[in-house]
Amino acid sequence: MSAPSGFSYTARRDGTVVIAHRGRAAATLRGARATKFLDEITAGDEQLVMARWTGAYKFGNERAARRHPRNQGR
Template sequence: MPQPQGFSHEQRADGTVVITHRGRAAGTLRGGRAEKFLAEVASGDAQLVMARWTGAYKFGNERTARNHPRNQSGRR
C-alpha cells in the first residue's frame, strides 16, 4: 500500500489544529482532540497519522469494490 503524501498541519495560537491535504483544508481539530493529534504526530509517521485522522487514506478494498457486480453497470 502506498504511503499517503501531501498532508500538512498548522497549529494556531488558539490551540486549533488545521490539517490540509494538497493545500486544501481536510480537517480542523480543537481542544482535547487537537492535543491528542499533536502527540500522535510527534510520536509516529506524520503523513500516515494525518491521513488516518482525516479519513483520507486507502483501505485496500478498492479493487474488490471495483469488481463487485453492483459496480459493473456499463462495463463488460
C-alpha cells in the same frame, strides 16, 4: 496500498490545529483532540497519522470491489 502523501498541518497559537490535504483544509481540531493529535504526530509517521485523522485514506478494498461480479457494468 500506497503510502498517504500531500498532508500538512498548522498549529495555531489559540490551540487549534488545521490539517490540510494538497493545500485545502481537510480538518480543524480544537481542545483535547488537537492535543491528542499533536502527541500522535510526534510518535508516528506524520502522513499516516494525518490521513487517519481526516479520514482521507484508502482501506485497500476499493480496487478489489471494482472487479467483483456484482459491480460489473457499473
